[in-house]
Amino acid sequence: MMAVFDILQYGAIGDGKTNDSQAIQRAINDCATAGGGRVLLPAGRTYCSGLLVLKSNMDFYVENGARLIASGNKEDYPPSKYRNSTTGTMSNGLESPHALICAVGENDITISGGGTIDGNAEAFMDVVTPYHISGIIFPRPTLIFLGNCKRVTITQITLQNSSSWVLHPGGCEDILISGIRILCNLKMANSDGIDLDHCHNVRISNCYIECADDCIVLKNTKILEEFGPCENIVITGCTMVSTSGAFKIGTETVSDFRNILVDSCIIYNSNRGLGIQLRDQGNVENVRFTNIIIETRRFYERWWGKAEPIYVTALDRNEDQKAGSIKNVYFSNITCKGENGVYICGQADNPIEEIVLDNVRVEIDKWTKWEGGIYDKRPCIDEGLEHRDNAGVYCAHAKDVTLRNVKVVWGQDLPDYYGAALEAENVTELNLENFKGKAAIAGKQDILIQ
Incomplete structure (x- = not known):
């Protein structure tokens, strides 16, 4: 039988105001000393806390009807210390990147219970406009950071109101994220849902994610480069809403991405749908998107993106940083409706393949x-920002591109900036198989190949 460590027995008050960090951390530490068990946050109360550090062999159980809320005092979140000055390693040096919940170098961790973990984003806001939150206070704590951990399960929990990234596994392996809700303010910049950073062997399923920044994003940041590629990722059965992008690979791409499957998802009321943004030296290959419904629309100008349902780009970040390659990416059984078309763009010296x-x-x-x-x-x-006619499908600087059973349909009385059904520029080996579509505006070319 699993040992239970009830935080009320350790002095937690649970009135939503008193800082219960020390009581909760004592329960966590005793659980670890005992060899593992369940740290219980009982229902019916709201527990206020700053940084909590989880340990191995532990189920951090926020019971249905319980809420853990982040303290609004920035002093309750120690400053980042990403690397040990002597060893240079992440696992010995990272304490917390300003996080509410953190674990580093731990294994067999579960976060579950049916309750709510609340980032108290309002405490880190300044000026709220009708379309965007500006004057944001820094640093803003991540809700959950997991560094160099193995065998992590996050299930049946609501993660909400984060002031920054919600869930950031960095350099982790064997992660299961299933049946969770992520609910963030749709005006709050940088409130990413799930950021997989140099992670391996990850399954994300049956989640509902609503946030201002990317819902699910795969990235390889420079600071965690030692953990290698982001690979073997399966995402299925998720519903996503984003003021930025629903699913994205990038833009931090210092290492490779490979073997990625996104299947049976719905994206709606979002700025962008499915995206790959390669900007650094890493390569992207073996990616599959299938059985997906996408609805995209324009938002306030400060949000990056112009309602592209599908966008794949490989562009140099700057003159000193050349982008790697993108190849073998497959989109199938996808229905898109939005205010822009598909956008694929490489470079003359680095075509997407x-x-x-x-x-x-x-x-x-x-x-x-x-x-x-x-x-x-x-x-x-x-x-x-490139000003030009928006095509149904736009493809530039690419090689071996196949459009099979692709159909472009336009609405009525559209502005003049909509153009061809297909526009291809510097594309070699363009294969059209049963492509259907006409120009949006009478007198413009249906298919424009340059």
């Missing part, structure tokens, strides 16, 4: 007030 769109329907209409006729390439060396 082996891209397939198979059974993809792209419907484009206009219903928000924000200006169109723009592609957003940021971050990149050149001008980040």
Whole structure:
């Protein structure tokens, strides 16, 4: 029978105001000393806390009806110490990147229980505009950071109101995230849902994610480079809403990404749908997107992205940092409806290779007030915003591109900045198999190949 360590027995008050950090941490430490068990946050109370450090062999159990809320005092979150000055290693040096919950170098951790973990984002806000939150106070704590951990399960929990990234596993292996809700303010910049950073063997399933920044993002940051590629990732059965991008690989791409599957998901009321943004020396290969419904729309100008349902770009971040390669990316059985089309863009000296769109329907209409006729390439060396006609499918600087059973459909009475069903520029080995679509505006070319 699992040993239970009830935080009320350690002096936690649970009135939502008193800082219960010390009581909760004592329960965590005793659980670890005993060899593992369950740290229980009982239902019916709200527990206020600063940094909590989890240990191995532990189920951090926030009971259904209980809430853990982040303290609004920034002094309750120790400053980052990413690396030990002597060894240079992350696992010995990282304490917390300003996080509410943190674990480093630990194994067999579960966070569950049906309750709520609340980031108290309002405490870290300054000025709120109708479309965007500005004047944000820094540093803002991540809700959960897990560094160099193995065998992690996060299930049946609500993570909400984060002031920064919600869930950030860095250099972790064998992660299961299932049946969770992530609910963040849709105006709060940088409130990413799940950031997989140099992680291996990850399964994410049956989650609902609503946040202002990327819902699920795979990245390889420079500071965790020692942990190698992001690989063997399966995402299935998720519903996502984002003011930025629903699913993204990038832009931090110092290491490789490979063997990634996104299946049976719904994306709606989002700025961008499925994206790959390669900007550093890492390579992206063997990626599959299948059985997905996407709805995208324009948002306030300060948000990056222009309602692209699918966007794949490989662009140099700056003159000193050349982008790696993208190849073997497959999109199948996808239905898109939005205010922009598919956007694929490499570079003349670094074309994107082996891209397939198979059974993809792209419907484009206009219903928000924000200006169109723009592609957003940021971050990149050149001008980040490219003003040109928006095509149903736009592809530039690519090789071996197949559009099979792709259909482009336009709405009625569209602005003049909508153009061809297909525009291809500097694309070699372009294969069109049953491609259907006409130009949005009478008199413009249906298919434009340059």
